[in-house]
Amino acid sequence: MDVCVVIKQRLEELGLEQRDLAAAAEVTESYISQLLTGKKLPPEPGRTDIYEKMGKFLKVPGANCRSWRTTNARKS
Secondary structure: OOHHHHHHHHHHHHOOOHHHHHHHHOOOHHHHHHHHOOOOOOOOOOOHHHHHHHHHHHOOOHHHHHHHHHHHHHHO
16 A cells, blocks of 8 residues: 555545645644655654544544555565
C-alpha cells in the first residue's frame, strides 16, 4: 500500500484538501505536501497521535495507518 496514493485518494473521495488534513493532524501543510510527494516517510509507528488523527480525519482505521510506514519503507 502506497501511503501517498491512499491519502490522495481519500482526500479526493471526501472532497478535502491537504491543508484540511494538516489542520486535523496538527502538522504543517508543508509536512503533508512532502509526505504526499514521497519526500518524507510516514511518521514513525510510535507516533500514534498522528496516525489516529489522520485515520480519523480520512475515515481510515488507525491500525491501517500505522502500517503505512512499514509498507512504504519496504518499497524504498
